[in-house]
Amino acid sequence: MNSVDTIFAPAPDLDDRLADAATWEHGGRLWPSGEQQTLTCCRVIDETHDVRSFEFRTANGLPVRFEPGQFLTVSANVQGQSVERCYTISSAPTRPFLLSITVKRVPGGTVSNWLHDNMKPGGTLRAYGPSGVFTPSAAPATKSLYLSAGSGVTPLMSMTRAGIDLGLDRDIVFIHSARTPTDIVFREELAWLAKRSPRLRVFFVCEGVGDEAHWNGPTGRLTLHLLSQWAPDYLEREVFTCGPAGYMSAVRALLREGGHDPARYHQESFDIGAGVAPEPARPAAAEGIFTVKLSRSSKSFTMNASETLLSAAKKAGVVVASSCSQGVCGTCKTKVLEGTVDMKHNGGIRDREIQKGFHLLCCSRPTSDLVLEL
Numbered sequence: 001m002n003s004v005d006t007i008f009a010p011a012p013d014l015d016d017r018l019a020d021a022a023t024w025e026h027g028g029r030l031w032p033s034g035e036q037q038t039l040t041c042c043r044v045i046d047e048t049h050d051v052r053s054f055e056f057r058t059a060n061g062l063p064v065r066f067e068p069g070q071f072l073t074v075s076a077n078v079q080g081q082s083v084e085r086c087y088t089i090s091s092a093p094t095r096p097f098l099l100s101i102t103v104k105r106v107p108g109g110t111v112s113n114w115l116h117d118n119m120k121p122g123g124t125l126r127a128y129g130p131s132g133v134f135t136p137s138a139a140p141a142t143k144s145l146y147l148s149a150g151s152g153v154t155p156l157m158s159m160t161r162a163g164i165d166l167g168l169d170r171d172i173v174f175i176h177s178a179r180t181p182t183d184i185v186f187r188e189e190l191a192w193l194a195k196r197s198p199r200l201r202v203f204f205v206c207e208g209v210g211d212e213a214h215w216n217g218p219t220g221r222l223t224l225h226l227l228s229q230w231a232p233d234y235l236e237r238e239v240f241t242c243g244p245a246g247y248m249s250a251v252r253a254l255l256r257e258g259g260h261d262p263a264r265y266h267q268e269s270f271d272i273g274a275g276v277a278p279e280p281a282r283p284a285a286a287e288g289i290f291t292v293k294l295s296r297s298s299k300s301f302t303m304n305a306s307e308t309l310l311s312a313a314k315k316a317g318v319v320v321a322s323s324c325s326q327g328v329c330g331t332c333k334t335k336v337l338e339g340t341v342d343m344k345h346n347g348g349i350r351d352r353e354i355q356k357g358f359h360l361l362c363c364s365r366p367t368s369d370l371v372l373e374l
């Protein structure tokens with residue numbers, strides 16, 4: 001994983017500074033990326049009437065290294081069933097001993113509602129990661145435009161907090177859309193951060209005023225007119241967007257209409273909480289029956305070449321950790337010890353992991369008999 005200094009370069013001594021922080025209490029050990037850990041809840045913060053931040057420490061006290069914008073896959077035991085979901089980290093990697101996720105209670109949201117109802121200080125949660133490529137290191141820029149809606153604010157909040165902590169001289173326009181003023185997540189903190197950092201400008205637009213009759217900000221949706229008012233130079237900015245799928249497609253259309261270069265547009269590729277991502281491409285013609293052996297359990301099963309390894313493993317009764325099923329979250333990452341697969345992922349795995357033989361089972365199909373490290 002890239003270190004935080006390479007994300008925001010140049011800051012050549014940052015890694016040392018973080019390592020010092022890690023050494024301070026824990027002898028420099030870091031939570032290894034990609035492994036499952038137990039997190040212990042140390043604080044629950046009500047951000048709005050239906051959004052809460054849950055702050056965690058790793059159970060063994062190790063600091064966590066991640067990039068702002070990345071997410072965790074958490075595994076909750078809901079009514080005896082293990083259920084996994086991805087949540088973007090809202091805390092900043094510059095404070096590596098605390099990890100927070102910010103979660104909206106949603107109707108029918110199995111894990112989000114479970115967290116709201118059950119997670120208290122002292123409670124524990126299993127988590128994988130951190131994973132994801134929606135990070136500033138994907139497109140380093142001196143001028144950025146952060147656009148978010150609802151709980152999509154979380155990755156952009158992590159990026160903003162990290163930038164401020166590092167004292168980076170970055171020009172950021174942050175526009176957040178909410179249903180009503182009381183639904184604005186991190187409203188006070190964003191305003192406070194903007195006060196401390198003149199190069200961070202924060203704007204809110206609400207669909208309606210709700211209970212806050214004195215709201216003097218704009219109402220309705222984000223328009224090209226508002227965007228041009230708040231960020232007249234938006235064509236020059238690297239855009240990072242996160243929110244519900246409908247919001248992101250509206251923003252994309254808006255920017256296209258305004259003439260923004262699509263190559264400078266980046267969005268979180270799954271709908272937070274819903275786990276919706278582009279379907280990994282299927283091979284044109286996958287035929288054949290292959291045998292898959294599992295090295296740890298000594299189990300084996302046969303499968304059709306057109307199936308994903310994840311779905312075939314589940315059918316065969318093999319328990320495999322998974323979440324998005326779309327090649328995004330990285331939860332199903334498994335080493336292929338023998339054989340070849342065709343993988344079409346959506347950013348949930350890094351090139352160097354692939355070089356080491358890892359693949360995402362949810363978007364990989366066999367092209368020969370296989371032995372998996374499972």
Ligand code: FES
Nearest residue numbers: 323325329330362
């Ligand atoms: Fe998310 Fe496979 S389950 S990448």
